[in-house]
Amino acid sequence: MSAVIEVFIAGTGHTAVGEHWGISLRHLAWEAIGPALQAAQLKKPDAIFVGNMLAARISEQQNLGALLADFCGLRGTEAVTVEAAGASGGAAMRQALLALRSGEIRTALVVGVEKTTDKVGADVTSAVAAGADSDWELAQGATAPAIAALIMRRYMHEHGVHLEQFAGFAVNSHANACVNADAMFRNVLDATRYAQAGMVASPVNVLDSAPDADGAAALVLTAGTGQLRPGLRVRVAASSLATDTLAVHDRRDVLVFAAAKLSAQRALQQAGLAPDQIDLAELYDRFSVFAALSLEACGFAQRGEGWRLAANGAIGRSGRLPISTFGGLKARGNPGGATGVYQLVEVTRQLAGTAEANQVVGAKWGLAQCLGSSGATAVTHILQGVESN
Amino acid sequence: MRRGAMMTDIQLDTGVMRPARGVGIVGYGAYLPRFRLPAAEVSRVWAEGSAGLPVQEKAVAGLDEDVATMSIEAARNAVARAGIESERIGAVWVGSESHPYAVKPTSTIVAEAIGAVPHTQAADWQFACKAGTEAMQAAIGFVGSGMADYAFAIGMDIAQARPGDALEYTAGAGGAAFLLGPADDAVAVIEGTHSFVTDTPDFWRRQYAKYPQHGQRFTGEPAYFRHITAAAERLMEAMDISPQDYAYAVFHQPNTKFPLRVGKQLGFTVAQLETGLLAPLIGNVYAGSALIGLTAVLDVAQPGDRVLLVSFGSGAGSDAFQLRVGERISACRESAPSTQDYVQRRTEIDYATYSRYRGKLTLE
Numbered sequence A: 001m002s003a004v005i006e007v008f009i010a011g012t013g014h015t016a017v018g019e020h021w022g023i024s025l026r027h028l029a030w031e032a033i034g035p036a037l038q039a040a041q042l043k044k045p046d047a048i049f050v051g052n053m054l055a056a057r058i059s060e061q062q063n064l065g066a067l068l069a070d071f072c073g074l075r076g077t078e079a080v081t082v083e084a085a086g087a088s089g090g091a092a093m094r095q096a097l098l099a100l101r102s103g104e105i106r107t108a109l110v111v112g113v114e115k116t117t118d119k120v121g122a123d124v125t126s127a128v129a130a131g132a133d134s135d136w137e138l139a140q141g142a143t144a145p146a147i148a149a150l151i152m153r154r155y156m157h158e159h160g161v162h163l164e165q166f167a168g169f170a171v172n173s174h175a176n177a178c179v180n181a182d183a184m185f186r187n188v189l190d191a192t193r194y195a196q197a198g199m200v201a202s203p204v205n206v207l208d209s210a211p212d213a214d215g216a217a218a219l220v221l222t223a224g225t226g227q228l229r230p231g232l233r234v235r236v237a238a239s240s241l242a243t244d245t246l247a248v249h250d251r252r253d254v255l256v257f258a259a260a261k262l263s264a265q266r267a268l269q270q271a272g273l274a275p276d277q278i279d280l281a282e283l284y285d286r287f288s289v290f291a292a293l294s295l296e297a298c299g300f301a302q303r304g305e306g307w308r309l310a311a312n313g314a315i316g317r318s319g320r321l322p323i324s325t326f327g328g329l330k331a332r333g334n335p336g337g338a339t340g341v342y343q344l345v346e347v348t349r350q351l352a353g354t355a356e357a358n359q360v361v362g363a364k365w366g367l368a369q370c371l372g373s374s375g376a377t378a379v380t381h382i383l384q385g386v387e388s389n
Numbered sequence B: 001m002r003r004g005a006m007m008t009d010i011q012l013d014t015g016v017m018r019p020a021r022g023v024g025i026v027g028y029g030a031y032l033p034r035f036r037l038p039a040a041e042v043s044r045v046w047a048e049g050s051a052g053l054p055v056q057e058k059a060v061a062g063l064d065e066d067v068a069t070m071s072i073e074a075a076r077n078a079v080a081r082a083g084i085e086s087e088r089i090g091a092v093w094v095g096s097e098s099h100p101y102a103v104k105p106t107s108t109i110v111a112e113a114i115g116a117v118p119h120t121q122a123a124d125w126q127f128a129c130k131a132g133t134e135a136m137q138a139a140i141g142f143v144g145s146g147m148a149d150y151a152f153a154i155g156m157d158i159a160q161a162r163p164g165d166a167l168e169y170t171a172g173a174g175g176a177a178f179l180l181g182p183a184d185d186a187v188a189v190i191e192g193t194h195s196f197v198t199d200t201p202d203f204w205r206r207q208y209a210k211y212p213q214h215g216q217r218f219t220g221e222p223a224y225f226r227h228i229t230a231a232a233e234r235l236m237e238a239m240d241i242s243p244q245d246y247a248y249a250v251f252h253q254p255n256t257k258f259p260l261r262v263g264k265q266l267g268f269t270v271a272q273l274e275t276g277l278l279a280p281l282i283g284n285v286y287a288g289s290a291l292i293g294l295t296a297v298l299d300v301a302q303p304g305d306r307v308l309l310v311s312f313g314s315g316a317g318s319d320a321f322q323l324r325v326g327e328r329i330s331a332c333r334e335s336a337p338s339t340q341d342y343v344q345r346r347t348e349i350d351y352a353t354y355s356r357y358r359g360k361l362t363l364e
Helices: A025-040 A055-059 A064-071 A088-102 A122-129 A144-159 A163-177 A191-196 A258-271 A288-297 A306-311 A336-352 B039-047 B067-082 B107-114 B131-144 B216-238 B257-266 B270-276 B286-298 B329-335 B339-344 B351-357
Strands: A007-014 A047-051 A078-082 A107-114 A199-201 A215-223 A232-243 A280-282 A365-372 A377-387 B023-031 B035-038 B057-060 B089-095 B121-125 B150-158 B173-182 B188-200 B248-251 B306-310 B315-325
Touching: A007 A025, A007 A088, A007 A336, A025 A064, A025 A107, A025 A215, A047 A064, A047 A088, A047 A336, A055 A122, A064 A078, A064 A107, A078 A088, A088 A107, A088 A215, A088 A232, A088 A336, A088 A365, A088 A377, A107 A336, A144 A199, A144 A288, A163 A191, A163 A288, A163 A306, A215 A336, A232 A258, A232 A336, A258 A288, A258 A365, A258 A377, A280 A336, A288 A306, A288 A365, A336 A365, A336 A377, B023 B067, B023 B131, B023 B286, B023 B339, B035 B039, B035 B351, B039 B351, B057 B173, B067 B089, B067 B107, B067 B150, B067 B173, B067 B329, B089 B107, B089 B131, B107 B121, B121 B131, B131 B150, B131 B173, B131 B188, B131 B286, B131 B315, B150 B286, B173 B286, B188 B216, B216 B257, B216 B306, B216 B315, B248 B257, B248 B270, B248 B286, B257 B270, B270 B286, B286 B306, B286 B339
Parallel strands: A047 A078, A047 A107, A280 A365, B089 B121, B089 B150, B248 B306
Antiparallel strands: A007 A215, A007 A232, A107 A215, A232 A377, A365 A377, B023 B173, B023 B188, B035 B057, B150 B173, B188 B315, B306 B315
16 A cells, blocks of 8 residues: 555444334435534535445335435535445445545545345345356355355365354354344354254354344545544554455355455555454354354464354454454344445444443454455455544 | 223223223134144145244134134124123124135124124124224224124134245134123123224235235334334323233234233233233134134133233234123133133144145145
């Protein structure tokens, strides 16, 4: 990174994740945008970047850029939607950063919004499945859990891991969601409950799978510190987006999330950090096996060893590398294209010391990584908490 | 409002509906067909036995049963308990979402069979699972205004469910009949009732469609829980009464979990709920669901006991009732089979037999 223009997070906002039956896509977005603009004391950003993956299919709504700019009283503002399936939120953040660093704009609003409850059942499943390769995966009936099941089965086979040994991921997520008032599932889980959970697509069970949810999260970014109030600041230290084959069967090794690995390596290099210098990570734990593979891709664990961090408690809030600190996709909920922005809001709150009951004590460096289409797109951001001068 | 206020009070400002003259249930009767389909059978056929089961089993109607025949059974039980001549019945109203005919009333068949014809009123009611309780509210008005001395409100269903749908585990058959009359003769006096309705499309069946559709999880919080809670809370507030003042509470029971959860949310204990909770053994009998829970309560309640009854109908609305059991309850109880007699009368069938009995197979 040339590091000519430093970018900071000036404000965040988010809604509770869950089933917002009574509220529309645009209202949901506004409930995150309003507080973010207010926190940043910004009336109007130079540009808006919207992360969303399902509105066209589920809400039959496209062009969210114009929709949200208009609805939020920001008519006239440059605004576009960025779509990269489950990585849409992170990709929107990435585009905002590129724009800020180009010098063309000085402030940006990043908003992730997803409304899955405008439809139910198979309509949602097929809309979500459209993130996979339509010709080569979807046409064969391979939905997201089915693809995750293939990967998890192979992981268990190659690395000699039993189903029960994945329990730590869901248990950790629920333990963290318990104290997050905005999480979707706030019940405590134990390994026994996990072992008894019904199968979605064997060996992926109900408690391996993150729930599709409604939610919106927003960030205000500024170029330079001019607009920031004194106090603890959060700097965007690194940003990288990488891709892999869309169809999982085209991968040389299905047990390596190559895009996640590449984007994490680049991001760590930009920040000048080794993996063990990261204090906490929000990873894409849409399925337990994704969490294990993400830990390995980011260099937090060796190949085939990611599950051990869950089994030995290293991922807990006071462990060596806390993950899913507000519940992760599994228990905070997975609002599709908003998920990547939730992760960034959560890491920001951790580094700003405003994570309340979810606070990881003394966190300075946080990593957020989201994936689209079973790892075909990966976006990694590293944020740093810095004391103001 | 003071507790146990007179039935003659008319207080429209509280939203509680009460008639000018006191009205009560003078006779009640349940009916359940004898066949039972275990939920595990549905899971065996449709989910390789791996599905979570919302009930233990459901009641299934036989080949020669429909809402008309089942309503007649329940109505005859109610007449037997009421001990009045059928010619004095001024209305026969049947609430159901599985009336045998799209055009032609069920109620005239029932009225004819019980001997209430020809100088009587007859009509069919429809409001998903609360069609029976809305007929009951109308009957309260009919008797309470003096337009008739006795009026029948029946909630009865043979619930439909698409094979393999989540509803197939629970969609059962059965219901109950209530003869409403002057409070003086009542086995239970209606102390007040309240309705809460909104346009909430959680479950529906279009014209000519064989099976209903539903909004999956949308049927929970925004539909069932919101409406039952709102109706019950408003009624209790207006009656100035607390959950612990009731001996029993009965809620619409589409499965085992929902009524227990809504009861707990409202402040009721399992002990208050379990007598009327039949869903685990009979499934969801739709328009008859809350009402057959009430007959099970009346089978054991003591004079002076207060009962809360709250139905839920998709589309959506809830009718809440507060009843006080009267002295005549003990005298009439044995005049007809009890609800538990019907629950215990049980012939288990497998999914294949169920498919034949309920016309699930296309034969041509």
